[in-house]
Amino acid sequence: MEVRLPHGQTATFREPLMRGDIREVRRGIVFVTNADGSRRSDGALIDDMTGRLIARMLVSWTLEQPTPGNAQGEHLQQRILDGLDADTYEALEAAVAPWVSRIMSMNRNSWSFTHNGTGLKVEFLTAEEAEKAAASGDFTAVEVPGPKSGQKSIGTSSSASESGQTPTE
Numbered sequence: 001m002e003v004r005l006p007h008g009q010t011a012t013f014r015e016p017l018m019r020g021d022i023r024e025v026r027r028g029i030v031f032v033t034n035a036d037g038s039r040r041s042d043g044a045l046i047d048d049m050t051g052r053l054i055a056r057m058l059v060s061w062t063l064e065q066p067t068p069g070n071a072q073g074e075h076l077q078q079r080i081l082d083g084l085d086a087d088t089y090e091a092l093e094a095a096v097a098p099w100v101s102r103i104m105s106m107n108r109n110s111w112s113f114t115h116n117g118t119g120l121k122v123e124f125l126t127a128e129e130a131e132k133a134a135a136s137g138d139f140t141a142v143e144v145p146g147p148k149s150g151q152k153s154i155g156t157s158s159s160a161s162e163s164g165q166t167p168t169e
Contacts, residue, residue, distance in 0.1 A: 113139035
């Protein structure tokens with residue numbers, strides 16, 4: 001897939017997205033368990049996943065620096081991407097956004113939210129994680145089919161379990 005970048009450059013991504021790509025991008029997801037047993041993730045979770053996917057799927061570009069995939073290690077890959085101007089990075093980000101959304105939404109039995117900053121669909125596996133997402137203000141609940149009938153929405157200010165919500169099937 002060829003993508004036009006600002007300033008007349010182009011980038012080429014390989015297709016299709018493979019299972020190994022999904023696994024490697026997810027491998028970088030880190031959750032921290034707090035002393036009280038709650039979990040949290042780094043605020044740059046989606047940015048980091050997007051960067052890993054760009055580095056993995058980008059075959060070539062007409063920019064003057066090497067592609068991130070040719071860097072020695074993930075830290076240097078991210079440094080290359082961090083050194084891009086915002087418009088160029090946003091064009092790369094938009095190109096892989098459907099893949100990032102797909103990776104984030106591949107779980108069953110989850111609560112669906114949209115990340116307010118990026119518009120990506122995110123699914124949480126437990127009611128506790130869904131409650132924290134709703135309370136954070138960073139996510140908006142997505143209406144999902146209930147297990148028996150119709151549509152059920154997930155509350156954005158109360159626990160999914162308290163509001164009688166069930167995971168998507």
